[in-house]
Amino acid sequence: MITLACGCTFGTAPDQKRGYCGHEEIELALVKLYHATGEERYLRLAQYFVDERGRQPYYFDLEAERRGTPGFFEAHRAGGHLRRSHAYNQAHKLVREQTEVVGHAVRAMYLYCAMADIAGETGDETLRVACRRLWDHLTTRRMYITGGIGSAAENEGFTHDYDLPNESAYAETCAAIGLVFWASRMARLEHDGRYMDVLERALYNGVISGVSHDGTRFFYDNPLASDGGAHRQEWFGVACCPPNLARLLASLGQYIYAHSDAEAVVHLYVQSTGRLQLGDQAVTIRQETDYPWDGAVTLRLGMEHPATFALRLRRPEWSRTATLMVNGEAVDVAGRTEKGYIVIEQEWADGATIRLDLAMPVERVYANPQVRQNVGHVALQRGPLVYCLEQVDNVVATQRTALPTDAVLTVGAKTEDLGGLVVVSGDASVAGTRDWDDALYRTHGATLDPIRARAIPYYAWDNRQPGDMCVWIHER
Amino acid sequence: MITLACGCTFGTAPDQKRGYCGHEEIELALVKLYHATGEERYLRLAQYFVDERGRQPYYFDLEAERRGTPGFFEAHRAGGHLRRSHAYNQAHKLVREQTEVVGHAVRAMYLYCAMADIAGETGDETLRVACRRLWDHLTTRRMYITGGIGSAAENEGFTHDYDLPNESAYAETCAAIGLVFWASRMARLEHDGRYMDVLERALYNGVISGVSHDGTRFFYDNPLASDGGAHRQEWFGVACCPPNLARLLASLGQYIYAHSDAEAVVHLYVQSTGRLQLGDQAVTIRQETDYPWDGAVTLRLGMEHPATFALRLRRPEWSRTATLMVNGEAVDVAGRTEKGYIVIEQEWADGATIRLDLAMPVERVYANPQVRQNVGHVALQRGPLVYCLEQVDNVVATQRTALPTDAVLTVGAKTEDLGGLVVVSGDASVAGTRDWDDALYRTHGATLDPIRARAIPYYAWDNRQPGDMCVWIHER
Numbered sequence: 001m002i003t004l005a006c007g008c009t010f011g012t013a014p015d016q017k018r019g020y021c022g023h024e025e026i027e028l029a030l031v032k033l034y035h036a037t038g039e040e041r042y043l044r045l046a047q048y049f050v051d052e053r054g055r056q057p058y059y060f061d062l063e064a065e066r067r068g069t070p071g072f073f074e075a076h077r078a079g080g081h082l083r084r085s086h087a088y089n090q091a092h093k094l095v096r097e098q099t100e101v102v103g104h105a106v107r108a109m110y111l112y113c114a115m116a117d118i119a120g121e122t123g124d125e126t127l128r129v130a131c132r133r134l135w136d137h138l139t140t141r142r143m144y145i146t147g148g149i150g151s152a153a154e155n156e157g158f159t160h161d162y163d164l165p166n167e168s169a170y171a172e173t174c175a176a177i178g179l180v181f182w183a184s185r186m187a188r189l190e191h192d193g194r195y196m197d198v199l200e201r202a203l204y205n206g207v208i209s210g211v212s213h214d215g216t217r218f219f220y221d222n223p224l225a226s227d228g229g230a231h232r233q234e235w236f237g238v239a240c241c242p243p244n245l246a247r248l249l250a251s252l253g254q255y256i257y258a259h260s261d262a263e264a265v266v267h268l269y270v271q272s273t274g275r276l277q278l279g280d281q282a283v284t285i286r287q288e289t290d291y292p293w294d295g296a297v298t299l300r301l302g303m304e305h306p307a308t309f310a311l312r313l314r315r316p317e318w319s320r321t322a323t324l325m326v327n328g329e330a331v332d333v334a335g336r337t338e339k340g341y342i343v344i345e346q347e348w349a350d351g352a353t354i355r356l357d358l359a360m361p362v363e364r365v366y367a368n369p370q371v372r373q374n375v376g377h378v379a380l381q382r383g384p385l386v387y388c389l390e391q392v393d394n395v396v397a398t399q400r401t402a403l404p405t406d407a408v409l410t411v412g413a414k415t416e417d418l419g420g421l422v423v424v425s426g427d428a429s430v431a432g433t434r435d436w437d438d439a440l441y442r443t444h445g446a447t448l449d450p451i452r453a454r455a456i457p458y459y460a461w462d463n464r465q466p467g468d469m470c471v472w473i474h475e476r
Numbered sequence: 477m478i479t480l481a482c483g484c485t486f487g488t489a490p491d492q493k494r495g496y497c498g499h500e501e502i503e504l505a506l507v508k509l510y511h512a513t514g515e516e517r518y519l520r521l522a523q524y525f526v527d528e529r530g531r532q533p534y535y536f537d538l539e540a541e542r543r544g545t546p547g548f549f550e551a552h553r554a555g556g557h558l559r560r561s562h563a564y565n566q567a568h569k570l571v572r573e574q575t576e577v578v579g580h581a582v583r584a585m586y587l588y589c590a591m592a593d594i595a596g597e598t599g600d601e602t603l604r605v606a607c608r609r610l611w612d613h614l615t616t617r618r619m620y621i622t623g624g625i626g627s628a629a630e631n632e633g634f635t636h637d638y639d640l641p642n643e644s645a646y647a648e649t650c651a652a653i654g655l656v657f658w659a660s661r662m663a664r665l666e667h668d669g670r671y672m673d674v675l676e677r678a679l680y681n682g683v684i685s686g687v688s689h690d691g692t693r694f695f696y697d698n699p700l701a702s703d704g705g706a707h708r709q710e711w712f713g714v715a716c717c718p719p720n721l722a723r724l725l726a727s728l729g730q731y732i733y734a735h736s737d738a739e740a741v742v743h744l745y746v747q748s749t750g751r752l753q754l755g756d757q758a759v760t761i762r763q764e765t766d767y768p769w770d771g772a773v774t775l776r777l778g779m780e781h782p783a784t785f786a787l788r789l790r791r792p793e794w795s796r797t798a799t800l801m802v803n804g805e806a807v808d809v810a811g812r813t814e815k816g817y818i819v820i821e822q823e824w825a826d827g828a829t830i831r832l833d834l835a836m837p838v839e840r841v842y843a844n845p846q847v848r849q850n851v852g853h854v855a856l857q858r859g860p861l862v863y864c865l866e867q868v869d870n871v872v873a874t875q876r877t878a879l880p881t882d883a884v885l886t887v888g889a890k891t892e893d894l895g896g897l898v899v900v901s902g903d904a905s906v907a908g909t910r911d912w913d914d915a916l917y918r919t920h921g922a923t924l925d926p927i928r929a930r931a932i933p934y935y936a937w938d939n940r941q942p943g944d945m946c947v948w949i950h951e952r
Contacts, residue, residue: 140914163703168644227639227848366921369907372703372875376852376907376950378921399848431845431852438616445842445854445951474852475921476952 008045012052019059020049022089024107027114028181031121043121050114050127054094058086088155096130101138104157105150105170106240109178116185128189135186139198143179145365145379145471146209146386146458147202148222150175162370166225166472173210173219173241176202177248184255187267193340196267197317199255203268204292204384209459210245213418218242224458224471225399228391231462257285263310265341269297269356281307283348292383293414293422295319295358303350310345313356318383321359327352358383362409362424367472377472378403380424380455382411387424387455391467394454400431401453402474418460428453429476484521488528495535496525498565500583503590504657507597519597526590526603530570534562564631572606577614580633581626581646582716585654592661604665611662615674619655621841621855621947622685622862622934623678624698626651638846642701642948649686649695649717652678653724660731663743669816672743673793675731679744680768680860685935686721689894694718700934700947701875704867707938733761739786741817745773745832757783759824768859769890769898771795771834779826786821789832794859797835803828834859838885838900843948853948854879856900856931858887863900863931867943870930876907877929878950894936904929905952 010017021027030046033039052059086092087102090111101108112134119127141161143149148171150157151164156172183199186192210219217232220241235242257274258265264276264283269291276283284302291297299313315322315337324331326344336342344354360383367374380387389398407426414420431446453473461469486493497503506522509515528535562568563578566587577584588610595603617637619625624647626633627640632648659675662668685698693708696717711718733750734741740752740759745767752759760778767773775789791798791813800807802820812818820830836859843850856863865874883902890896907922929949937945 136914140916143916145917363919364921365917365919368912368916368918369876369909369922370873370912371916372873372944375876375922376878376952379917397846397848400845400851402852433845436844436846438612440616440619440844440847441621441841441855442844443839443841445840446845446851468848476852 008041010045011048018052018055019063020052020091022060022091023104024053024089024111024114028110028117031114031117034121043118046114047118047122050095050111050118053111054086054091054097058091060086060091088157096126098130099133099137101134101142101149102158104155105172105175106156106178108157109149109175109182112182113178113185116182116189120185120189131186131189135182135195138179143198144169144171144206144224145201145367145381146171146206146222146224147176147179147198148172148206148224149179153221162368162372164367164371165373166470167223167227169221169223169225171206171222171224173207173222174244176206176210176222177241177244180207180248180255188258191339191341193314194317196314197340200268200316200384201386203255205386205458207245207248209461210241213460213463218245219462224388226462226469227399228466228468230469231466256287259283263312265312265314266299267314269314269358278307278309281305281309283307283309292385293420295322295356295360295383297356297358299354299356301348301350301352301354303348306347306349308345308347310343311348311354312341312343313354315340315342316358316384318363318381319358320361323357325353325355327354362387362411364409364475374472376474378475379471379473380409382422382424385457385459386471388458388461388469388471389453389455389473390461390464390469392465393423393456394451396430396451397468398470398473399468400433401428401451401470402430402448402476403428403453404476418463421456421460424455426453427451428473484517486521487524494528494531495539496528496567498536498567499580500525500529500565500587500590504586504593507590507593510597519594522590523594523598526571526587526594529587530562530567530573534567536562536567564633572602574606575609575613577610577618577625578634580631581648581651582632582654584633585625585651585658588658589654589661592658592665596661596665607662607665611658611671614655619674620645620647620682620700621677621843621857622647622682622698622700623652623655623674624648624682624700625655629697638844638848640843640847641849642946643699643703645697645699645701647682647698647700649683649698650720652682652686652698653717653720656683656724656731664734667815667817669790670793672790673816676744676792676860677862679731681862681934683721683724685937686717689936689939694721695938700864702938702945703875704942704944706945707942735759739788741788741790742775743790745790745834754783754785757781757785759783759785768861769896771798771832771836771859773832773834775830775832777824777826777828777830779824782823782825784821784823786819787824787830788817788819789830791816791818792834792860794839794857795834796837799833801829801831803830838863838887840885840951850948852950854951855947855949856885858898858900861933861935862947864934864937864945864947865929865931865949866937866940866945868941869899869932870927872906872927873944874946874949875944876909877904877927877946878906878924878952879904879929880952894939897932897936900931902929903927904949 010019027046027049030042034042089107090103115127116131142158150170151159153170179202180199183195187195206222209222212232217234218241219232220236223230256268256270259276259278261279269289271289272287274285286300289297322333324333333342362380362382365379365381369375409424409426412423414422428451429448430451432449486495503522503525506518510518565583566579591603592607618634626646627635629646655678656675659671663671682698686695688708693710694717695708696712699706732744732746735752737755745765747765748763750761762776765773798809800809809818838858841855841857845851867874885900885902888899890898904927905924906927908925
């Protein structure tokens with residue numbers, strides 16, 4: 001147990017409240033404040049909040065009793081069973097004993113961020129292990145293919161394993177942003193590409209779907225299918241998502257590069273220039289790329305004096321074929337890949353050029369059959385982008401479309417609209433309605449009409465005409 | 477406009493309130509009271525309520541203003557846009573101008589019942605036409621295959637055309653019962669078998685699904701799929717469904733037979749004896765049948781003196797092959813079928829025997845592709861019974877099961893359990909999870925494992941072990 005010497009309102013001393021926040025966020029903010037000020041008491045307070053969370057008797061129950069409103073906690077959370085538990089804000093167990101991601105998704109992400117931060121600052125292995133366990137649970141049971149998380153509107157959060165409804169998906173923009181925050185911290189903690197894979201998945205799909213192409217309208221929740229009724233709004237009563245998006249996009253630079261004294265890391269491929277301080281050597285990395293539309297990336301290094309360091313280039317999980325040239329010479333990729341990064345350790349000189357080519361075919365992606373909502377369905381992904389069918393491109397309601405298992409999928413040239421999109425198309429069939437007259441049910445199935453199905457990146461949907469949409473497409 | 481002479485609180489006179497009930501039911505009850513008492517003022521009041529409904533300015537708005545609570549109507553209906561409109565209780569338009577079934581499903585049914593009643597009593601053709609239009613809309617756009625109606629919990633009612641989600645289906649037991657009430661009245665009004673077809677569909681599926689086999693537990697809402705979380709309850713805060721079910725089942729006799737001076741009608745095949753008064757001739761009809769498990773029905777007539785009348789036997793919409801024997805002699809069915817009834821008009825004597833054989837193969841039923849939720853799926857129906865897969869019979873989660881288009885479906889012998897069920901089975905496949913390890917998404921689909929799929933009548937589900945269930949099965 002940590003004894004706080006800060007005279008703070010919260011803490012374990014007799015004159016302190018053993019409270020912690022119902023909506024986690026202060027914890028990670030305190031770690032930031034610690035970094036900004038160098039004052040350790042802020043880190044200690046963050047630690048206290050994290051350690052205290054879930055301790056019995058429950059603080060929220062005691063507080064309600066003290067206020068003479070024993071029903072306060074219940075009433076406060078009224079509206080459904082998912083909100084009426086300590087799990088709603090991850091206070092049901094001590095954080096180190098938590099094995100499943102539960103409750104309100106944004107709160108969960110912010111708590112896990114703080115846990116990862118503190119593990120990194122203090123070397124607390126029990127917190128790191130807890131984070132890892134929660135990460136594995138989230139990414140193998142409760143995450144949409146878009147990186148969206150939190151299936152249910154009822155608690156703005158998690159329900160049960162493999163419960164990933166598409167049309168009613170909550171997948172709050174802020175929760176996907178929270179996942180980016182957490183993933184970034186986990187990557188820092190464990191130096192494993194798996195975290196950046198998820199970060200990239202969320203960033204290019206479930207995060208930026210939250211804003212319209214012209215930047216004026218927002219999704220609070222990001223469904224993976226629509227019957228035509230879901231549209232971005234200009235603002236919200238609780239307007240957390242729009243500024244959170246703005247903040248993330250404005251701070252994107254910190255997610256692209258990382259460095260230590262002996263290495264320079266390229267996590268994300270984004271046209272940009274990074275200025276990294278490797279010990280006393282300043283290194284610039286200039287990326288030229290049209291990623292995510294193309295997997296060709298050229299990196300040019302700039303430095304005053306030649307220096308030896310490891311350049312770590314992330315190889316995304318979706319990459320099956322990759323070629324690498326260093327200063328014009330082919331370099332073996334497979335033998336140099338460690339935990340999702342291609343490592344090139346050598347002496348580098350100013351003007352060194354690295355050319356990475358990540359082949360970017362369209363992939364068919366399937367969900368674990370325990371996700372009952374996606375059985376018999378396929379999703380299309382190219383590079384980090386998850387695709388969807390939108391009615392405006394497909395004439396008919398997209399959920400009536402079926403893609404044959406052997407359909408050839410064609411990658412189009414980049415279009416002009418919406419800032420440029422690579423469209424994927426293929427011959428498909430659509431359940432016809434012409435011969436149904438007014439029948440609602442009948443004993444012979446629909447005739448299948450041929451259609452050229454056109455898919456666009458999911459993030460770009462609902463920017464043209466209203467209509468329906470689906471990420472998961474019937475496969476036949 | 478009808479002027480009421482009854483001195484009633486409600487009416488169009490200056491000293492009367494131009495009100496009508498927010499939850500329709502009084503209207504049909506007043507028609508019953510008129511029949512019971514012979515007092516026409518009750519019929520007139522029912523007429524008034526029906527005619528006044530939807531007149532502008534809206535009564536509910538005026539009433540709210542009079543009470544000094546202009547927000548009353550809004551607040552009263554708070555909870556979602558579907559509840560915040562006059563359409564919620566079918567007061568958005570004059571009833572004769574209504575073309576779509578909208579709002580709270582039970583209220584809608586009770587209103588339409590009254591409209592049909594009054595049309596029958598008064599010969600009001602405009603009301604009959606309105607009923608017919610609403611009926612067509614309901615049965616071609618907004619009715620579940622189980623006869624359940626009202627897709628959404630939010631308004632306990634209708635949403636939009638072809639929106640028939642399975643797992644979140646509301647399909648309130650009382651609404652299906654209301655549909656039985658309305659269908660029966662429409663059959664009386666138009667002498668058309670199509671109404672009894674829907675009545676039978678609701679009765680054998682979405683109505684009796686509302687009660688457990690032992691009669692002690694009830695569904696309020698009747699979903700067509702479950703992930704294992706839906707179960708009948710002993711009672712409800714608003715306990716309309718259990719007694720409504722009891723009332724319907726206790727009054728079943730009135731739905732089986734009908735008669736006029738010159739005809740005897742058998743609407744439903746149920747082991748029973750009907751006593752009908754045809755003019756001054758009393759006729760008994762004894763039905764021997766194991767319907768709905770078997771389509772063989774033997775009818776024996778009893779009467780004091782030979783008499784000439786038309787015997788009308790309903791031929792259900794699902795019947796493709798039917799044979800008929802009258803006193804041991806084959807009779808042509810096709811040539812005698814009028815609006816869904818086989819009509820045999822002749823002189824009948826005591827002891828006359830009619831044997832009707834309705835072939836009852838398992839049918840594959842498909843939904844109009846505009847029902848996005850059922851694209852690529854098939855339902856099984858045998859006779860009037862809609863079937864479902866339940867986990868207890870199928871080892872694995874039923875929503876992972878796919879039925880090949882050419883699978884032979886076998887009809888089993890009647891089982892012992894749950895009062896005797898005819899089980900339908902066939903070779904199917906199930907998306908296997910064995911080789912997925914912890915993958916949530918991957919680029920190759922699930923392997924398909926063979927399974928013997930067993931389907932039971934939908935009404936009988938959730939009577940054994942908890943588990944998942946689906947009516948609409950993937951077809952491959």
